[in-house]
Amino acid sequence: MENTGLNKVDLIFEKIDNKEVLAKAFKMTKEEIIKEVLDSGLKGRGGAGFPTGMKWKFTSEEKSPEKYIVCNADEGEPGTFKDREILDRVSNKVHGGMAIAGKAIGAKKGVVYLRGEYRYMLPKLMIELTSFHKMIKEIGYDFNIEYRMGSGAYICGEESALFESIEGKRGEPRNKPPYPTVSGLFEKPTSINNVETLVTAMMIVKHGAKNFIQYGTKDSRGSKVFSVSGDTPTPGIFELELGMTVLQFVDEFGDGDTKAVQVGGASGFCVPRKKFAETIIGFEGVPTGGSMKLFNSSRSMYNVLHNYLDFFTEESCGQCTPCRVGCQQLLKGVEKVKKGEAKSTYLNELMKLADSMKIAAKCGLGQSVGNAFKSIVGNFKEEIIY
Amino acid sequence: MINLIINDQKVSVQAGTTVLAAAKKLKINIPTLCNHDDLCVAGNCRVCIVEQKGARTLIASCATPATEGMEIHTNTLKVRNARKHIVELLLSEHRSDCTKCYKNQNCELQSLANEFAFGDHIFLDLVEDKKYSIDRSSPSFIKDDSKCIRCQRCVRTCSELQYISAIAVANKGAHQKISSFHDRPMSHVVCTNCGQCVNRCPTGALVEKTYIDQVWDAIYDPDKHVVVQTAPAVRVALGEDLGYDPGERVTGKMVNALKQLGFNSVLDTDFSADLTIMEEGTELLVRLKKALVDGDTKVSLPMFTSCSPGWIKFIEHKYPEFLPNLSTCKSPQQMFGALAKTYYAKKRNIDPSKIVSVSIMPCTAKKFEADRPEMRASGYKDVDYVLTTRELAVMIKQAGLDFRNLEEAIYDSIMGESTGAAVIFGATGGVMEAALRTAYEIVTGREVPFGNLNITPVRGMDGVKEASIKIEGCVEAWSFLEGAELKIAIAHGLVNANKIMKLVKEGNAPYHFIEIMACPGGCIGGGGQPIPTNMQIRKNRMKAIYSEDENMVLRKSHLNPEVVAIYKEFLDKPNSHKSHELLHTHYVERDNF
Amino acid sequence: MYQVGNLVKELSDKHGRVRESLMPILQEIVQKHNYLNDEAMVEVARELDISAAEVYGTASFYTFLDTQVKGKYVIRVCKTITCSMKGKSDIIHTIEDMLKIRVGETTTDKQFSLIETNCIGWCHKAPAILINELPYTELTPEKVSEIIKDYMQK
């Protein structure tokens, strides 16, 4: 497996002349933009990792007078805070990325869905948005961005739930197909991209795909922003090349006593110490939307698991059986096992249930509850049982 | 056409067909729960999952359109395990007390449990942690959250078919539930009691409020004289709960069964349906006269029918400004009730306080209607107990009757006489057709100009139907209607009622007379009818209604001899003072939440 | 209980009487009055021509669209893993002691409500809380009591 080592990168927060990059982008044809992004191998930074160029291509191929570009700034995954930082520091690039994406897919309207927890940023963002609108007008380009606020529901980060929410409904994920590229916001073709994805795409347009693919591995091109928290002397935001091992990551960020790293937040995977060296951070190993949480040996992995399950039990939209009831069962199950009120062999039943949830739940939330469950129970069983 | 392979068999289907429907075509059964033919796709129970070759996850067959070259397996180990898990999960949230549950043996969850989850449960009981509530506030139905599997059929019914959304999905995660506005009791929200949600609930979470025991008590009380009336739509649906196919008429056996059950007198709502036509038809003609001849601009036209209590409550909540447009006629059930304790009591020389008046209805809203304070014109509660078609079937089973082998019997007299016009009240367009058969004849002296009295333009399942009839050759008294074009409209299902009301509100409804029934298909699709329901079943019942009509000797309300008699002996004439006292009512404005 | 007055009408004028305005309207009511009372929800339903049950159903989906009485200052303490590891319980106890309420409750003077919430995106500066819109991070019991004191004086 390719392994790049741990290298810091400065791309997302790089100081650039936005106007210049946008002027360049607006002169490109949509095919050229899409080709550049396709060639870069950029995969979505919101967690699911779908190739961004493909998403734009599909959306651009849809024939519809109205299309949308939606920026997913719902950032609810526990342990992720990079999108807030990006919006705080370089919102112009986020807006710029949306305009470029708009050009690529043929959308004149963009919507940023910002989580309610970040409302305090809104006044500043509004000012920056106004000057952004002014700037692209000066370039002679017509594109308009609107902000819509979330109100405290993790599931609204799921793309179709997010559309429902903007449409004024409960954030219940939709059936797929149809996919957003065909029928998204207001049932119009929509490309929904993560905050960071949009900025990365803009930087790819600026520097060229060739530059981008120098970084990362075949399956995980480029670099990305990591949100580092937990038992670390240096919590915060770090832009790193993709393709390092967890061990390399822990060497840099650990406190010398790291026993596990939760990669990808509550819906991601728990990597135990014995697997640090063999596990690559990226789509070939453990993918992540950026959340990296370190746990040292003073931590109870039961508490970690319990906390995550509690989170999912509350944040599941509740519509589908495997997820709504499955989460409650996993939670109550580990509680009972921990208290000795259920046999430790009951964990085997719960592991099977987690498998069923993975394949039978309606959306990514229910499908990924099993990730944390299985990797924590699988690796730290002795901490779960009575 | 799209070609796919299911369980190694090839099948071709139209674009847009779901995998579930494609499988059905091959007679491959895939279990479902949230799916319902009358409603939009939800895809939330996940019971219908199947394996698609090459897909990362299982797919919900009810929510996934078939695509070219798709390879589906409906019964792999993966599917079976996941499906069993799903059923077990539902049961773990569910208060499974089947033996005392009203839906025992008629429950979709129970059937699935029977197939997938017998023996020991895998998972922990979650019911003990939940604060489930049971809402018994509505006189029509009980909402028991501990039986709810959150399939949202009720929510979709109430919004898609009924345009009310008295209930909606509330909260999220483990706390997600079906709720009225801020958990208010169902008796105090915009709910019309139509029972359409009850008809589509796969479990015992929504069931009618039953009064079976009270009726038995009355029957066995030697002091009481128990009369029972049966609505037109019951006779074409009751059979479904007793082993017959949808659309089989069981009128004679039903009458016999009621006699066997011990009712003192088995009478027919048809009688008061005919009476309704006399009253309502006259009311319409009077309104028309006031508007056309007297130039009275305050006359409320169009006039709406008033026999559907679900519809009445709908307009009271949603369009109270149009209450004056409602016919003041009570529904046939309530006309019957008022007469049972007056006219009938007198004729039969029975103390009205000793009469218990029971009605068998296709409808849950009638239970509410009977409880309305306005419905005590006789000085007593006009109708004491309303039972649904389903409840009657239960009583028949309880009594151990061999229904199939019962002799046919005929209704008792008085108030047991019927006409075809009354029978068709049970189907959408029926009241209109019955009214036209009579009104046209009153005005012109001739029969309606339709072959064999069948006014086909007002029949059928279209949500909104319109027609117009030119009135020519009027008799002297009605000559002011000469040449007039009577414009009528018909809607069934409150979503369609709402369409018409919108037009009316915008001033774009050119009609004189509008028939509205709250339930899809009219009373044949009522909330108290046998479960399941779908378009085909309703069509079959409708066909049965019209064949019952065709088989009747008398097919016009004004020819019902008992109706003729009651005007002579008791009521004087339609819209008389006495009629108004007993047969007409008024309405109240209600909150829209 | 607050009186809704013209607020819903004004907000409906501002955002438009369409379903997609529901969230912005509810959000602004909450910004102003801290929670949605029944009167407000019924008004919104009327203005947007949707059912009140649906307004309630939608609002109750979102944790920030409270349908129960809330104080002028809503304190949301993050309870997700990092904050929980880094002393969230101490923060809660401190606030509980100061305000004499427990999690989930509102002070009798309707000034403060204390609730727990899921990750608010400040894990690198855990423990973190929100007071209405504003985040406060890297809290210690001392720091949080200073902050609450300030609010008590407002």
Ligand SMILES: Cc1cc2nc3c(=O)[nH]c(=O)nc-3n(C[C@H](O)[C@H](O)[C@H](O)COP(=O)(O)O)c2cc1C
């Ligand atoms: C439960 C759930 C929560 C999600 N939350 C987010 C989120 O907060 N931000 C985000 O960008 N993507 C989130 N996603 C992924 C989105 O559905 C979607 O894939 C993403 O926004 C696409 O953008 P990208 O391709 O640029 O990553 C979430 C997915 C699920 C299933």
Ligand code: SF4
């Ligand atoms: S998996 Fe969970 S969040 Fe997704 S639709 Fe099902 S219940 Fe909702």
Ligand code: SF4
């Ligand atoms: S709803 Fe069905 S499964 Fe539940 S108790 Fe009643 S009959 Fe049994």
Ligand code: SF4
């Ligand atoms: S009875 Fe009718 S109006 Fe009431 S909740 Fe059910 S479907 Fe809605």
Ligand code: SF4
């Ligand atoms: S009440 Fe019945 S129809 Fe409604 S969600 Fe529950 S189980 Fe389904």
Ligand code: FES
């Ligand atoms: S029947 Fe298909 S998901 Fe419920």
Ligand code: FES
């Ligand atoms: S865990 Fe508290 S802010 Fe993320």
